[in-house]
Amino acid sequence: MAYIEVIKETREFQNGNQRTVANRDLSFEVAQGSVVTILGPSGAGKSTLLNILGGMDTPTSGQVLIDGEDIAQFSAKQLTTYRRQAVGFVFQFYNLVPNLTARENVELASQITKDARDVDETLKLVGLTARAGNFPAQLSGGEQQRVAIARAVAKNPKLLLCDEPTGALDYRTGKQVLQVIQAAARETQTTVIIVTHNSAIAKLGDQVIRINDAQVQSIVHNDHPTPIEEIEW
Numbered sequence: 639m640a641y642i643e644v645i646k647e648t649r650e651f652q653n654g655n656q657r658t659v660a661n662r663d664l665s666f667e668v669a670q671g672s673v674v675t676i677l678g679p680s681g682a683g684k685s686t687l688l689n690i691l692g693g694m695d696t697p698t699s700g701q702v703l704i705d706g707e708d709i710a711q712f713s714a715k716q717l718t719t720y721r722r723q724a725v726g727f728v729f730q731f732y733n734l735v736p737n738l739t740a741r742e743n744v745e746l747a748s749q750i751t752k753d754a755r756d757v758d759e760t761l762k763l764v765g766l767t768a769r770a771g772n773f774p775a776q777l778s779g780g781e782q783q784r785v786a787i788a789r790a791v792a793k794n795p796k797l798l799l800c801d802e803p804t805g806a807l808d809y810r811t812g813k814q815v816l817q818v819i820q821a822a823a824r825e826t827q828t829t830v831i832i833v834t835h836n837s838a839i840a841k842l843g844d845q846v847i848r849i850n851d852a853q854v855q856s857i858v859h860n861d862h863p864t865p866i867e868e869i870e871w
């Protein structure tokens with residue numbers, strides 16, 4: 639059975655008289671432990687989908703089966719537990735707590751989870767042991783993103799959701815960050831979903847789901863995903 643099964647997921651927004659369909663009848667499956675990239679232009683509906691997979695939003699209709707459970711039917715309380723226990727998030731702009739050190743930022747996340755990973759081991763996994771005592775403002779963008787990845791991975795999530803994780807980084811640092819995400823996911827057998835509008839980055843996925851105008855345009859399974867070091871953009 640697939641780890642994620644999305645069946646005819648639709649999300650509509652109603653603002654006054656204006657109705658926007660952000661996701662229309664999306665259907666796809668994701669195998670456990672795989673890396674999936676979701677590719678599409680601005681406004682295609684990628685963040686809406688990621689928010690729904692992360693339990694931050696609920697679809698208007700359709701099913702979103704995660705490990706066999708339909709989170710579209712979850713109550714607000716069930717969604718909170720799901721977000722807390724099962725999902726790690728990495729955003730474009732890191733979202734670290736500024737007055738906590740790198741280590742404390744990671745610790746904060748691990749404290750709310752039952753089966754958290756060891757904080758220092760996780761910082762080592764992202765290559766930040768030496769900078770653990772630094773505050774976010776004392777770290778480069780790439781280092782801050784690595785703290786954010788450590789924070790997400792420390793929760794030992796089954797699902798790691800990354801929304802444009804390299805969007806604010808230069809080319810070289812962006813590649814390093816993608817390598818850290820891939821390495822962390824492999825080591826922890828986490829299912830990873832990376833949203834990007836960059837078609838070169840999308841090639842690193844075991845599966846590339848292209849979304850356009852709120853719909854799935856194509857799904858490509860890559861038997862040989864492009865190694866990150868060979869990706870150029």
Ligand SMILES: Nc1ncnc2c1ncn2[C@@H]1O[C@H](COP(=O)(O)OP(=O)(O)OP(=O)(O)O)[C@@H](O)[C@H]1O
Nearest residue numbers: 651653658659660679680681682683684685686687
């Ligand atoms: N809360 C909301 N209320 C109304 N419309 C919304 C809301 N959130 C998203 N939308 C609309 O849904 C569509 C999809 O938005 P979404 O943010 O999912 O796209 P995206 O592919 O992530 O774009 P980007 O790459 O620019 O972040 C857009 O037309 C957007 O304006």
